Amino acid sequence: MEAATFVFFDLDDALYHKSSGIHKIVANRIAQYMKQLGFENAEEKSYELYYQYGTTLNGLIQLGYKIEPLVSFYHYVHDFDLETTTVKADDKELQNLLSKLRLRFQEKNQILKIILFTNSDSRHAYRLLKHLNIESFFDDLIYFELNHEHPKPKLESYEQAMQVGMNLLKKDPKCQQLFHQGENIQINSYFFDDNKNNVIAGTNFGWKCCFIDEHLQSKEEMESKHQIPTVSSIHDIDKVFPELFE
Numbered sequence: 001m002e003a004a005t006f007v008f009f010d011l012d013d014a015l016y017h018k019s020s021g022i023h024k025i026v027a028n029r030i031a032q033y034m035k036q037l038g039f040e041n042a043e044e045k046s047y048e049l050y051y052q053y054g055t056t057l058n059g060l061i062q063l064g065y066k067i068e069p070l071v072s073f074y075h076y077v078h079d080f081d082l083e084t085t086t087v088k089a090d091d092k093e094l095q096n097l098l099s100k101l102r103l104r105f106q107e108k109n110q111i112l113k114i115i116l117f118t119n120s121d122s123r124h125a126y127r128l129l130k131h132l133n134i135e136s137f138f139d140d141l142i143y144f145e146l147n148h149e150h151p152k153p154k155l156e157s158y159e160q161a162m163q164v165g166m167n168l169l170k171k172d173p174k175c176q177q178l179f180h181q182g183e184n185i186q187i188n189s190y191f192f193d194d195n196k197n198n199v200i201a202g203t204n205f206g207w208k209c210c211f212i213d214e215h216l217q218s219k220e221e222m223e224s225k226h227q228i229p230t231v232s233s234i235h236d237i238d239k240v241f242p243e244l245f246e
């Protein structure tokens with residue numbers, strides 16, 4: 001049977017290091033936003049909501065706050081200058097990794113779809129992909145505007161991600177031919193994210209997941225308790241899933 005591979009990448013703190021500064025800046029801006037809503041221990045509460053509801057925004061909405069999510073929340077928390085962070089502009093190392101992934105599949109004439117799978121808004125996502133100069137490697141993007149009703153780690157989010165992948169296959173000439181011949185295509189899905197709950201949900205959904213944990217604080221827990229391989233950086237994923245790169 002023919003096989004197709006979907007590779008889903010989270011964006012924030014996954015395609016760049018968590019210590020690059022964005023995480024802190026966004027956390028501060030979320031805390032500022034929550035202070036304006038009347039929260040006293042805003043930063044602590046924001047993390048609590050993030051881990052419980054997938055995103056702080058989703059948590060606030062669940063708590064009953066009437067928030068216009070895109071402009072009021074996301075554009076506010078992502079309103080900062082990337083130059084104040086250490087996220088690499090034109091990240092050659094990341095480009096090499098993605099290009100190695102593409103080439104490996106091209107050489108073997110196998111189908112690969114690379115999809116960004118983030119809970120962040122599209123403006124933030126495109127800005128970062130442009131900054132890193134990796135936009136062209138992605139076949140499609142899933143972001144807040146598409147999955148806001150069910151952000152990761154909700155099951156529906158993963159179902160939607162698969163649908164996005166399937167839609168790409170339907171447009172792929174090789175797949176069209178296979179579908180036309182009545183052939184089945186076996187799908188293998190991979191997923192890289194720095195949020196524990198997201199990779200646990202992905203694993204339960206049947207994807208091969210890798211947890212990105214910059215300081216490897218949860219490596220032991222994720223590998224022994226959940227059997228989810230853990231790396232400190234996106235640049236090490238070829239060691240976890242060599243079949244994608246060799």
Ligand SMILES: [Mg+2]
Pocket residue numbers: 010011012013014193194195
């Ligand atoms: Mg992330």
